[in-house]
Amino acid sequence: MLVSIITGFLTGLIATALTDREDRMGCMGNILVGWVGSWLGQLLFGSWGPRLWGLPFIPAILGACIVLVLFVRRNDFR
Structure with a gap:
């Protein structure tokens, strides 16, 4: 469970950057x-690509x- 949390955090952090x-x-x-x-x-x-604790990291980041681009609300329209 802890590995899943860390991997999700790293993936989200890199995608945000x-x-x-x-x-x-x-x-x-x-x-x-x-x-x-x-998942998506x-x-x-x-x-495909390199794996981080069993997770294919490049498709996860993509x-x-x-x-982030499609579903997270952006504050551009204020």
């Missing part, structure tokens, strides 16, 4: 984005970037 988001989601937000992004990334892109 890659998408250049200005608003902060906190640790729980990064973990949730990492988990959902990992493996569903869309498969299981999926987390998609989740």
